[in-house]
Amino acid sequence: MRDKVKRNVLLNPGPSTTTDTVKYAQVVPDICPREKEFQGIMKPMRDDLVRIVHGDTDEYTAVLFCGSGTICIDVALNSLLDEGKKALVINNGSYSQRAVDVCHYYGMPVIDLKQPLTTQPDLNLIEKTLKENPDIGYVYVTYHETGTGLLNPVREIGALAHKYGKFLVSDTTSAYAMIPINVYEDNIDFCMASAQKGIQAMTGLSFIVGRREIIEQSAHFPKRSYYCNLYMQYDFFEKTGEMHFTPPVQTIYAARQGLKEYFEEGEKAKWERHQRIMKAIRKGIDELGFREALGRDVQSGLVSAICYPDDDNWDFEKVHDYCYKRGFTIYPGKMQGQGTFRLCALGAIDEQDIENFWKAFSEALEYYNIKTPVQYKE
Numbered sequence: 001m002r003d004k005v006k007r008n009v010l011l012n013p014g015p016s017t018t019t020d021t022v023k024y025a026q027v028v029p030d031i032c033p034r035e036k037e038f039q040g041i042m043k044p045m046r047d048d049l050v051r052i053v054h055g056d057t058d059e060y061t062a063v064l065f066c067g068s069g070t071i072c073i074d075v076a077l078n079s080l081l082d083e084g085k086k087a088l089v090i091n092n093g094s095y096s097q098r099a100v101d102v103c104h105y106y107g108m109p110v111i112d113l114k115q116p117l118t119t120q121p122d123l124n125l126i127e128k129t130l131k132e133n134p135d136i137g138y139v140y141v142t143y144h145e146t147g148t149g150l151l152n153p154v155r156e157i158g159a160l161a162h163k164y165g166k167f168l169v170s171d172t173t174s175a176y177a178m179i180p181i182n183v184y185e186d187n188i189d190f191c192m193a194s195a196q197k198g199i200q201a202m203t204g205l206s207f208i209v210g211r212r213e214i215i216e217q218s219a220h221f222p223k224r225s226y227y228c229n230l231y232m233q234y235d236f237f238e239k240t241g242e243m244h245f246t247p248p249v250q251t252i253y254a255a256r257q258g259l260k261e262y263f264e265e266g267e268k269a270k271w272e273r274h275q276r277i278m279k280a281i282r283k284g285i286d287e288l289g290f291r292e293a294l295g296r297d298v299q300s301g302l303v304s305a306i307c308y309p310d311d312d313n314w315d316f317e318k319v320h321d322y323c324y325k326r327g328f329t330i331y332p333g334k335m336q337g338q339g340t341f342r343l344c345a346l347g348a349i350d351e352q353d354i355e356n357f358w359k360a361f362s363e364a365l366e367y368y369n370i371k372t373p374v375q376y377k378e
Protein backbone atom coordinates (compact mmCIF):
# COMPACT_ATOMS: atom_id res chain seq x y z
CA MET A 1 0.00 0.00 0.00
CA ARG A 2 1.21 3.47 -0.79
CA ASP A 3 0.73 6.44 1.52
CA LYS A 4 -2.51 8.35 1.31
CA VAL A 5 -2.17 11.72 -0.41
CA LYS A 6 -3.73 14.75 1.30
CA ARG A 7 -7.23 14.93 -0.07
CA ASN A 8 -8.56 18.23 -1.36
CA VAL A 9 -12.18 18.62 -2.37
CA LEU A 10 -12.17 20.58 -5.61
CA LEU A 11 -15.47 22.32 -6.30
CA ASN A 12 -14.04 24.17 -9.30
CA PRO A 13 -15.06 23.01 -12.78
CA GLY A 14 -12.04 20.74 -13.34
CA PRO A 15 -9.41 19.57 -12.80
CA SER A 16 -11.34 17.59 -10.26
CA THR A 17 -10.58 15.56 -7.17
CA THR A 18 -8.95 12.24 -8.10
CA THR A 19 -8.58 8.98 -6.25
CA ASP A 20 -5.20 7.96 -4.89
CA THR A 21 -5.24 4.97 -7.24
CA VAL A 22 -5.40 7.38 -10.20
CA LYS A 23 -2.66 9.55 -8.73
CA TYR A 24 -0.36 6.61 -8.13
CA ALA A 25 -1.06 5.09 -11.55
CA GLN A 26 1.36 7.71 -12.85
CA VAL A 27 4.26 6.23 -10.93
CA VAL A 28 5.49 3.63 -13.38
CA PRO A 29 8.85 2.49 -14.71
CA ASP A 30 10.17 4.83 -17.38
CA ILE A 31 9.11 3.74 -20.82
CA CYS A 32 9.64 5.01 -24.34
CA PRO A 33 6.15 5.61 -25.75
CA ARG A 34 7.22 4.12 -29.08
CA GLU A 35 7.38 0.68 -27.43
CA LYS A 36 4.69 -1.85 -28.33
CA GLU A 37 3.87 -2.15 -24.66
CA PHE A 38 2.75 1.46 -24.64
CA GLN A 39 0.73 1.13 -27.85
CA GLY A 40 -1.03 -1.73 -26.13
CA ILE A 41 -2.44 0.81 -23.70
CA MET A 42 -3.65 3.34 -26.23
CA LYS A 43 -5.75 1.16 -28.52
CA PRO A 44 -8.10 -0.14 -25.80
CA MET A 45 -8.18 3.35 -24.32
CA ARG A 46 -9.42 4.81 -27.59
CA ASP A 47 -12.12 2.14 -27.80
CA ASP A 48 -13.16 2.76 -24.19
CA LEU A 49 -13.52 6.47 -24.90
CA VAL A 50 -15.92 5.64 -27.74
CA ARG A 51 -17.81 3.16 -25.56
CA ILE A 52 -18.49 5.83 -22.94
CA VAL A 53 -20.73 7.64 -25.41
CA HIS A 54 -22.11 4.37 -26.80
CA GLY A 55 -20.54 4.67 -30.24
CA ASP A 56 -19.83 1.69 -32.46
CA THR A 57 -16.04 1.61 -32.88
CA ASP A 58 -16.42 0.88 -36.59
CA GLU A 59 -18.25 4.18 -37.01
CA TYR A 60 -16.74 6.33 -34.30
CA THR A 61 -13.16 6.67 -33.18
CA ALA A 62 -11.31 8.53 -30.46
CA VAL A 63 -8.31 10.66 -31.34
CA LEU A 64 -6.02 11.65 -28.49
CA PHE A 65 -4.18 14.92 -28.10
CA CYS A 66 -1.63 16.17 -25.64
CA GLY A 67 -3.05 19.38 -24.24
CA SER A 68 -5.80 20.83 -22.10
CA GLY A 69 -9.41 20.57 -23.24
CA THR A 70 -9.26 23.68 -25.37
CA ILE A 71 -6.98 21.87 -27.81
CA CYS A 72 -10.01 19.81 -28.87
CA ILE A 73 -12.10 22.91 -29.52
CA ASP A 74 -9.27 24.22 -31.67
CA VAL A 75 -8.68 20.93 -33.50
CA ALA A 76 -12.33 20.17 -34.21
CA LEU A 77 -13.18 23.64 -35.46
CA ASN A 78 -10.14 24.13 -37.67
CA SER A 79 -9.93 20.60 -39.10
CA LEU A 80 -13.55 19.95 -39.97
CA LEU A 81 -14.44 22.98 -42.04
CA ASP A 82 -14.29 22.37 -45.78
CA GLU A 83 -13.37 24.99 -48.36
CA GLY A 84 -16.19 27.44 -49.01
CA LYS A 85 -18.07 26.44 -45.86
CA LYS A 86 -18.99 28.39 -42.75
CA ALA A 87 -19.07 27.30 -39.13
CA LEU A 88 -22.30 27.92 -37.21
CA VAL A 89 -21.59 28.41 -33.51
CA ILE A 90 -24.45 28.58 -31.02
CA ASN A 91 -22.92 31.15 -28.71
CA ASN A 92 -24.44 31.25 -25.25
CA GLY A 93 -21.55 31.18 -22.84
CA SER A 94 -17.85 31.66 -22.38
CA TYR A 95 -16.92 28.30 -23.91
CA SER A 96 -18.87 28.86 -27.10
CA GLN A 97 -17.40 32.37 -27.22
CA ARG A 98 -14.02 30.63 -27.11
CA ALA A 99 -15.06 28.59 -30.16
CA VAL A 100 -15.99 31.79 -32.02
CA ASP A 101 -12.59 33.24 -31.07
CA VAL A 102 -10.84 30.14 -32.43
CA CYS A 103 -12.63 30.60 -35.77
CA HIS A 104 -11.53 34.24 -35.84
CA TYR A 105 -7.91 33.32 -35.09
CA TYR A 106 -7.92 30.98 -38.07
CA GLY A 107 -9.69 33.54 -40.23
CA MET A 108 -12.48 31.04 -40.85
CA PRO A 109 -15.96 32.20 -41.84
CA VAL A 110 -18.26 31.82 -38.85
CA ILE A 111 -21.86 32.64 -38.05
CA ASP A 112 -21.75 33.74 -34.43
CA LEU A 113 -25.31 33.04 -33.28
CA LYS A 114 -25.44 34.92 -29.98
CA GLN A 115 -28.06 33.71 -27.57
CA PRO A 116 -28.95 34.62 -23.97
CA LEU A 117 -26.64 33.17 -21.33
CA THR A 118 -29.28 32.08 -18.86
CA THR A 119 -31.95 30.43 -20.99
CA GLN A 120 -31.98 27.76 -23.66
CA PRO A 121 -31.30 28.89 -27.22
CA ASP A 122 -34.04 29.57 -29.74
CA LEU A 123 -34.39 26.46 -31.89
CA ASN A 124 -36.50 28.30 -34.47
CA LEU A 125 -33.72 30.80 -34.97
CA ILE A 126 -31.20 27.99 -35.37
CA GLU A 127 -33.40 26.37 -37.97
CA LYS A 128 -33.91 29.67 -39.80
CA THR A 129 -30.14 30.20 -39.85
CA LEU A 130 -29.59 26.72 -41.28
CA LYS A 131 -32.26 27.29 -43.92
CA GLU A 132 -30.84 30.63 -45.01
CA ASN A 133 -27.20 29.52 -45.09
CA PRO A 134 -26.77 26.39 -47.16
CA ASP A 135 -23.00 26.93 -47.03
CA ILE A 136 -22.82 26.01 -43.35
CA GLY A 137 -20.36 23.14 -42.86
CA TYR A 138 -21.11 22.13 -39.29
CA VAL A 139 -23.10 23.26 -36.30
CA TYR A 140 -21.17 23.70 -33.09
CA VAL A 141 -22.73 23.77 -29.64
CA THR A 142 -21.36 23.54 -26.11
CA TYR A 143 -23.14 20.67 -24.41
CA HIS A 144 -22.87 22.18 -20.94
CA GLU A 145 -21.73 25.78 -20.58
CA THR A 146 -19.49 25.36 -17.57
CA GLY A 147 -19.32 29.10 -16.86
CA THR A 148 -23.00 29.25 -15.93
CA GLY A 149 -24.13 25.63 -15.68
CA LEU A 150 -26.51 25.96 -18.65
CA LEU A 151 -27.42 22.70 -20.38
CA ASN A 152 -28.02 23.07 -24.10
CA PRO A 153 -30.66 21.06 -26.02
CA VAL A 154 -28.00 19.24 -28.01
CA ARG A 155 -30.24 16.45 -29.23
CA GLU A 156 -32.68 18.93 -30.78
CA ILE A 157 -29.90 21.05 -32.26
CA GLY A 158 -28.26 17.91 -33.66
CA ALA A 159 -31.55 16.86 -35.23
CA LEU A 160 -31.82 20.25 -36.93
CA ALA A 161 -28.23 20.04 -38.17
CA HIS A 162 -28.93 16.62 -39.65
CA LYS A 163 -32.20 17.77 -41.21
CA TYR A 164 -30.18 20.27 -43.23
CA GLY A 165 -27.41 17.80 -44.06
CA LYS A 166 -24.84 19.26 -41.66
CA PHE A 167 -22.94 17.49 -38.96
CA LEU A 168 -22.90 18.38 -35.28
CA VAL A 169 -19.82 19.13 -33.24
CA SER A 170 -20.39 19.43 -29.52
CA ASP A 171 -18.01 20.49 -26.80
CA THR A 172 -18.98 17.90 -24.21
CA THR A 173 -15.91 18.51 -22.04
CA SER A 174 -17.88 19.22 -18.89
CA ALA A 175 -20.54 16.55 -19.43
CA TYR A 176 -18.72 13.55 -20.93
CA ALA A 177 -18.54 10.56 -18.55
CA MET A 178 -20.88 12.37 -16.17
CA ILE A 179 -24.20 13.02 -17.91
CA PRO A 180 -24.99 9.89 -19.94
CA ILE A 181 -24.47 10.65 -23.62
CA ASN A 182 -25.41 8.46 -26.55
CA VAL A 183 -23.99 9.78 -29.81
CA TYR A 184 -26.79 8.20 -31.86
CA GLU A 185 -29.73 9.31 -29.75
CA ASP A 186 -28.16 12.70 -29.10
CA ASN A 187 -27.38 13.29 -32.79
CA ILE A 188 -23.71 13.98 -32.08
CA ASP A 189 -21.12 13.47 -34.82
CA PHE A 190 -18.21 14.84 -32.83
CA CYS A 191 -17.77 15.31 -29.13
CA MET A 192 -14.74 15.89 -26.95
CA ALA A 193 -13.42 15.93 -23.43
CA SER A 194 -10.34 16.12 -21.31
CA ALA A 195 -9.02 13.53 -18.88
CA GLN A 196 -9.21 15.80 -15.84
CA LYS A 197 -13.01 16.10 -15.92
CA GLY A 198 -15.48 13.23 -16.22
CA ILE A 199 -13.00 10.39 -16.14
CA GLN A 200 -11.41 11.88 -13.02
CA ALA A 201 -7.82 11.59 -14.16
CA MET A 202 -5.02 14.07 -14.80
CA THR A 203 -4.66 17.16 -16.94
CA GLY A 204 -2.74 17.07 -20.21
CA LEU A 205 -4.66 14.44 -22.19
CA SER A 206 -7.68 15.41 -24.27
CA PHE A 207 -9.65 13.58 -26.92
CA ILE A 208 -12.15 13.97 -29.71
CA VAL A 209 -14.65 11.19 -30.34
CA GLY A 210 -16.13 11.40 -33.80
CA ARG A 211 -17.26 9.81 -37.00
CA ARG A 212 -14.50 8.10 -38.93
CA GLU A 213 -16.17 8.78 -42.26
CA ILE A 214 -16.12 12.54 -41.74
CA ILE A 215 -12.55 12.46 -40.40
CA GLU A 216 -11.51 10.60 -43.53
CA GLN A 217 -13.28 13.15 -45.73
CA SER A 218 -11.48 15.90 -43.85
CA ALA A 219 -8.17 14.66 -45.31
CA HIS A 220 -9.11 16.88 -48.25
CA PHE A 221 -10.27 19.90 -46.21
CA PRO A 222 -7.99 22.93 -45.93
CA LYS A 223 -5.13 22.35 -43.47
CA ARG A 224 -5.04 25.30 -41.11
CA SER A 225 -2.75 23.98 -38.42
CA TYR A 226 0.14 21.57 -38.35
CA TYR A 227 0.07 20.43 -34.74
CA CYS A 228 -3.68 20.70 -34.28
CA ASN A 229 -4.97 18.72 -37.24
CA LEU A 230 -7.52 15.99 -36.61
CA TYR A 231 -6.92 13.92 -39.72
CA MET A 232 -3.16 13.93 -39.29
CA GLN A 233 -3.39 12.60 -35.77
CA TYR A 234 -6.09 10.07 -36.70
CA ASP A 235 -4.17 8.79 -39.67
CA PHE A 236 -1.01 8.35 -37.63
CA PHE A 237 -2.92 6.40 -34.99
CA GLU A 238 -4.49 4.18 -37.62
CA LYS A 239 -1.18 3.46 -39.30
CA THR A 240 1.09 3.09 -36.28
CA GLY A 241 -1.07 2.87 -33.14
CA GLU A 242 0.82 5.84 -31.75
CA MET A 243 0.34 9.53 -31.22
CA HIS A 244 2.13 11.56 -33.86
CA PHE A 245 4.26 13.42 -31.34
CA THR A 246 5.33 12.55 -27.82
CA PRO A 247 2.30 11.59 -25.74
CA PRO A 248 1.86 12.62 -22.09
CA VAL A 249 3.06 9.21 -20.92
CA GLN A 250 2.29 9.27 -17.20
CA THR A 251 -1.00 11.10 -17.79
CA ILE A 252 -2.05 8.25 -20.06
CA TYR A 253 -1.40 5.72 -17.31
CA ALA A 254 -3.55 7.78 -14.97
CA ALA A 255 -6.30 8.01 -17.60
CA ARG A 256 -6.23 4.23 -18.00
CA GLN A 257 -6.84 3.88 -14.27
CA GLY A 258 -9.55 6.58 -14.39
CA LEU A 259 -11.33 4.65 -17.14
CA LYS A 260 -11.08 1.42 -15.20
CA GLU A 261 -12.71 3.13 -12.22
CA TYR A 262 -15.33 4.71 -14.49
CA PHE A 263 -16.47 1.34 -15.82
CA GLU A 264 -16.37 -0.20 -12.35
CA GLU A 265 -18.63 2.51 -10.99
CA GLY A 266 -20.87 2.40 -14.07
CA GLU A 267 -22.53 5.14 -16.11
CA LYS A 268 -25.78 5.13 -14.18
CA ALA A 269 -24.32 4.96 -10.68
CA LYS A 270 -21.83 7.68 -11.52
CA TRP A 271 -24.48 10.05 -12.83
CA GLU A 272 -26.55 9.31 -9.72
CA ARG A 273 -23.56 10.22 -7.57
CA HIS A 274 -23.10 13.53 -9.40
CA GLN A 275 -26.78 14.28 -8.87
CA ARG A 276 -26.50 13.39 -5.20
CA ILE A 277 -23.60 15.83 -4.89
CA MET A 278 -25.60 18.58 -6.59
CA LYS A 279 -28.54 17.90 -4.31
CA ALA A 280 -26.25 18.47 -1.31
CA ILE A 281 -24.90 21.65 -2.95
CA ARG A 282 -28.42 22.97 -3.49
CA LYS A 283 -29.44 22.14 0.05
CA GLY A 284 -26.71 24.44 1.36
CA ILE A 285 -27.57 27.15 -1.16
CA ASP A 286 -31.18 27.12 -0.04
CA GLU A 287 -30.42 26.97 3.67
CA LEU A 288 -28.09 29.97 3.47
CA GLY A 289 -30.50 31.90 1.25
CA PHE A 290 -28.21 32.18 -1.78
CA ARG A 291 -29.58 32.88 -5.23
CA GLU A 292 -28.42 31.23 -8.42
CA ALA A 293 -27.91 32.98 -11.73
CA LEU A 294 -29.90 30.36 -13.66
CA GLY A 295 -33.16 28.58 -13.04
CA ARG A 296 -32.66 24.98 -12.00
CA ASP A 297 -34.81 23.82 -14.91
CA VAL A 298 -32.11 24.85 -17.40
CA GLN A 299 -29.11 23.73 -15.37
CA SER A 300 -26.95 20.73 -16.16
CA GLY A 301 -26.94 19.64 -12.54
CA LEU A 302 -23.14 19.71 -12.49
CA VAL A 303 -22.42 23.41 -11.92
CA SER A 304 -24.18 25.99 -9.85
CA ALA A 305 -23.45 29.69 -10.47
CA ILE A 306 -24.27 31.50 -7.23
CA CYS A 307 -24.89 35.25 -7.06
CA TYR A 308 -22.77 37.29 -4.66
CA PRO A 309 -24.94 38.53 -1.81
CA ASP A 310 -25.46 42.28 -1.28
CA ASP A 311 -23.46 42.47 1.91
CA ASP A 312 -20.61 44.93 2.47
CA ASN A 313 -18.66 42.24 4.25
CA TRP A 314 -18.90 39.76 1.36
CA ASP A 315 -15.47 39.16 -0.14
CA PHE A 316 -15.10 36.15 -2.40
CA GLU A 317 -11.32 36.01 -2.02
CA LYS A 318 -11.50 35.91 1.76
CA VAL A 319 -14.18 33.23 1.82
CA HIS A 320 -12.24 31.29 -0.78
CA ASP A 321 -9.04 31.45 1.26
CA TYR A 322 -10.82 30.40 4.44
CA CYS A 323 -12.26 27.32 2.69
CA TYR A 324 -9.06 26.61 0.79
CA LYS A 325 -7.07 26.33 4.02
CA ARG A 326 -9.54 23.68 5.10
CA GLY A 327 -9.21 21.64 1.90
CA PHE A 328 -12.13 23.00 -0.15
CA THR A 329 -11.67 24.91 -3.41
CA ILE A 330 -14.42 27.19 -4.68
CA TYR A 331 -14.23 29.05 -7.97
CA PRO A 332 -15.13 32.47 -9.36
CA GLY A 333 -17.91 32.69 -11.91
CA LYS A 334 -17.63 33.49 -15.57
CA MET A 335 -20.54 35.84 -16.13
CA GLN A 336 -19.74 39.34 -17.24
CA GLY A 337 -21.24 42.14 -15.20
CA GLN A 338 -22.62 39.81 -12.57
CA GLY A 339 -20.74 38.71 -9.48
CA THR A 340 -21.03 34.94 -9.20
CA PHE A 341 -19.02 32.05 -7.86
CA ARG A 342 -19.33 28.42 -8.78
CA LEU A 343 -19.76 25.13 -7.00
CA CYS A 344 -19.33 22.07 -9.18
CA ALA A 345 -20.32 18.44 -8.73
CA LEU A 346 -17.37 16.94 -10.61
CA GLY A 347 -14.69 14.55 -9.43
CA ALA A 348 -14.18 11.72 -6.98
CA ILE A 349 -16.26 13.21 -4.19
CA ASP A 350 -19.64 12.49 -2.62
CA GLU A 351 -22.40 14.17 -0.61
CA GLN A 352 -20.51 13.88 2.67
CA ASP A 353 -17.76 16.08 1.22
CA ILE A 354 -20.35 18.72 0.41
CA GLU A 355 -21.81 18.58 3.91
CA ASN A 356 -18.31 19.12 5.29
CA PHE A 357 -17.79 21.92 2.81
CA TRP A 358 -20.92 23.78 3.89
CA LYS A 359 -19.75 23.60 7.49
CA ALA A 360 -16.47 25.28 6.57
CA PHE A 361 -18.25 27.77 4.32
CA SER A 362 -20.76 28.72 7.02
CA GLU A 363 -17.92 29.24 9.48
CA ALA A 364 -16.28 31.54 6.95
CA LEU A 365 -19.47 33.61 6.66
CA GLU A 366 -19.65 33.89 10.41
CA TYR A 367 -15.95 34.71 10.72
CA TYR A 368 -16.28 37.60 8.26
CA ASN A 369 -19.60 38.84 9.68
CA ILE A 370 -21.57 38.09 6.55
CA LYS A 371 -25.21 37.97 7.51
CA THR A 372 -27.14 34.70 7.09
CA PRO A 373 -29.47 34.01 5.52
CA VAL A 374 -27.60 36.10 2.99
CA GLN A 375 -29.21 39.33 1.80
CA TYR A 376 -30.08 40.61 -1.65
CA LYS A 377 -31.24 44.15 -2.34
CA GLU A 378 -34.07 43.13 -4.64
Ligand SMILES: *Cc1c(COP(=O)(O)O)cnc(C)c1O
Binds near residue numbers: 014068069145173
Ligand atom coordinates in the same frame (compact mmCIF):
# COMPACT_ATOMS: atom_id res chain seq x y z
C1 LIG B 1 -13.01 22.63 -19.03
C2 LIG B 1 -13.64 22.90 -20.32
C3 LIG B 1 -12.88 23.00 -21.49
C4 LIG B 1 -11.39 22.88 -21.50
O1 LIG B 1 -10.74 23.85 -20.78
P1 LIG B 1 -9.16 23.75 -20.56
O2 LIG B 1 -8.89 24.83 -19.56
O3 LIG B 1 -8.50 23.97 -21.85
O4 LIG B 1 -8.90 22.36 -20.04
C5 LIG B 1 -13.55 23.16 -22.68
N1 LIG B 1 -14.88 23.26 -22.73
C6 LIG B 1 -15.65 23.19 -21.63
C7 LIG B 1 -17.13 23.30 -21.78
C8 LIG B 1 -15.06 23.02 -20.39
O5 LIG B 1 -15.81 22.95 -19.29
